[in-house]
Amino acid sequence: MVYDNKEIYKAIFDVVRLIPPGRVTSYGALAKAVGLKSGARMVGRAMFLSDSETLPVPVHRVVNSSGYIVNDNGHRERELLLEGIKVRNDKIVDFKKVFWDPLKEIDI
Numbered sequence: 001m002v003y004d005n006k007e008i009y010k011a012i013f014d015v016v017r018l019i020p021p022g023r024v025t026s027y028g029a030l031a032k033a034v035g036l037k038s039g040a041r042m043v044g045r046a047m048f049l050s051d052s053e054t055l056p057v058p059v060h061r062v063v064n065s066s067g068y069i070v071n072d073n074g075h076r077e078r079e080l081l082l083e084g085i086k087v088r089n090d091k092i093v094d095f096k097k098v099f100w101d102p103l104k105e106i107d108i
Contacts, residue, residue: 005042008034012046013053015102019061021083023100024092026065033102044071067095 011034019025027047031039043062048071050057060079063069069076069090077087086093 008036008039008042009046009049011035012043013050013055013057015106016047016050016057016059016062017055018102018106019058019100021058022085023098024061024063024067024080024085024095025100025102026063028065029099029101029103030062033106040065047071061100063092063095067092067099 012030015030015033016025027040027043030043031037036042047057047059047062050059058079060076061083069080069087069092072090077090080087080092085098092098
């Protein structure tokens with residue numbers, strides 16, 4: 001179990017870096033993957049702070065549980081489109097098809 005914010009953020013960033021291009025996951029799925037029962041907001045905070053990371057964190061691959069892009073100024077949508085993910089009205093088209101569940105995809 002992870003205990004302090006620095007460790008939690010590192011764990012979140014490590015999992016986000018595993019999301020393959022052309023796939024997305026949700027804040028809640030990431031929270032569960034790192035052992036946070038209701039930590040979607042903490043994952044959102046981590047995504048906000050990810051610019052300070054030395055290794056890039058593909059935050060554009062993290063969306064809300066309904067497939068909507070949040071806290072975007074067009075950057076995330078452009079990145080997703082470059083990876084072949086269709087977006088319409090700030091929502092991932094075929095969200096369930098491109099959803100990447102870290103608990104099923106990686107051995108945690």
